[in-house]
Amino acid sequence: MAEIIHPFYESERGAMEAAMRHRLDLADAMLRERAHLSDIDGIRREVMDEFQIVLTQMPYVGGTASRMTEFFMRLIGFMAIGRVLRRHGVALSVIGEIERETYKAQLLTVPEAERLASGRHFMSSENQAFLREQAIRSATESHQKEFPEDFIYDFVEPGPGDNFEFGINYKACGFCKFAARHGDKEILPNICGLDFDAYATRGIHLERTQTLAGGANHCNFRYSRLPSD
Template sequence: MTESIHPFYDAHRASMEAAMRHRLDLAEPLLRERMQLPDIDEIRHEVMDEFAVVLTQMPYVGGTASRMSDFFMRLIGFMAISRVLRRRGLPLAVIGDIERETYKAQLLTVPAAERLAAGHQFMSAENQALLREQAAKSVTSSHQSEFPQDFVYDVVEPGPGDTFEFGINYTACGFCKFAARHGDKEILPSICGLDFDAYATRGIRLERTQTLAGGATHCDFRFSLLAPK
């Protein structure tokens, strides 16, 4: 039986596929250089075919009611890229470099004022209140029963001597769960590596010393605003 895409993701499929095609356009010079190919048309088709598979595997974690739905929609496509490049024999470190450079280039296509405004909104008191609300919900047994593939996390307040404005400890990661279910554990660090540019391009410093993917008990995200250049 053919697996289907959850209706929430199906409603966003066109925009997600467009983002993937744009991502591959940006990745083309790197892929041609690293793989010594005259063009990447075959890889492009392979990635889009794999992305169609990934779309059927994406876990539903609450749609617009959950901030983590956006994380899945923005980043899960890199699983498709990683799978194809891994099958093509590229080393994991090279795959990670290609994906980080590509994602950064894609993020920088958004005007700086818009990116910085999004960063300030993320760091705002209003958003921190929302994070605390959703974090409190994520740890409940009822939420974990309804959305077992979701993230579980706590908001961390700075203590004396801390330099961050607030933090998040992820004690369960949706991408780790996805990777464990679908045999993607070895490519998971490439996905983790995308976080730093994702925040830096919005004017936010992310400090992180450990990850669940690396075997730690939790991912320790710590956020502060970067000084204006």
Template sequence: MPEIHPFYETHRGAMEAAMRQRLDLAEATLREQAQLSNIDGIKQEVMDEFEIVLIQMPYVGGAASRMSDFFMRLMGFMAIGRVLRRHGVPLPVIGNIERETYKAQLLTVPEAERLASGRQFMSPENQTLLREQAAKSHEEEYPEDFVYDFVEPAPGDNFEFGIDYKACGFCKFAAGHGDKEILPHICGLDFEAYATRGIRLERTQTLAGGASHCNFRFSRLETK
């Protein structure tokens, strides 16, 4: 019988706690937007589905890969999307619920901590790490991983740096597990993830939308 990868097993408690918090924050929107009444039953169904997702999550290098964190933070939304889809919730509503819930969860982190995380992400040291990991991603050591390029701004560009994702782990996961309908909602979460840390993300295309790559462009949001 398939089991959760040992790397994810070590983080299982934290991931499950984050999912429970997420579902608690989602209660109001589930009632108002999804028109669901048995919220406790829905929450348990999502947690049960999350156990399946944990087993399905691909290993992409563990702590040595920045993309492992992406899977651990966001793959739970696949479980939410699956359950809401089974209950007949329209796809645009699922997207709204997931985006609002994720933003609410992100904002539970103190602002100073979030902004410090954003400054670290934009730092020259992290950009150096991103260049290194982008180059390494092309080795495709793990078939279900992301493949991406670091993008330097050209003269006149209004961003500090960019990342072009040529292959997406979430797209591969969705294609392999029948989640392609709910995949775009995962893409939509990126804007909240960066904005709450003081980072402006500009992106005009995605692999999930049929483009050749996802064109992430990062700059700092002006602080008041």
């Protein structure tokens, strides 16, 4: 029996596949020069085939009602890239470099004004209120029962002497759960590395000193605004 893609992700499938093809375009030179791969067309086909598998494995965590849905949709494709490159013997560190630089290049195709506006919205008091609400819901027994593969997190207020505006402590990570379920623990840390550029390109400084993937009991995200030029 063929695996089925959740209807929500099926409705977004075209956009996610287009984003994957764009990433592979951006990664072309790095795949040749750093990964020392020659059959790039073959690699592209393998990655897109693997992405179809990943789509069937993506957990549904509430669709548009959950902020973490966007994280899965935006980043889960890097699992497919990591799987294929690892099968071709590419070192984990090289995979991480290729994925991070490819992702940054893709993010920078968005106009700067749009990226910075997105960053201002993320840091806004309105969004912080939304994050508090989502954090409380993520920890409820009913939510965890309905969406067991979702993230669980706390909103962190700055204390005296802190130099961040707010933080999030992720106590359970959807990507960690995904990696454990599907045998991707080896390539999981490369997904974590994408976060820094995701925020920096929007004018946000992310400080993080530990991750669940690295063995800590939570990921400590701390956010502040980058100084404008």
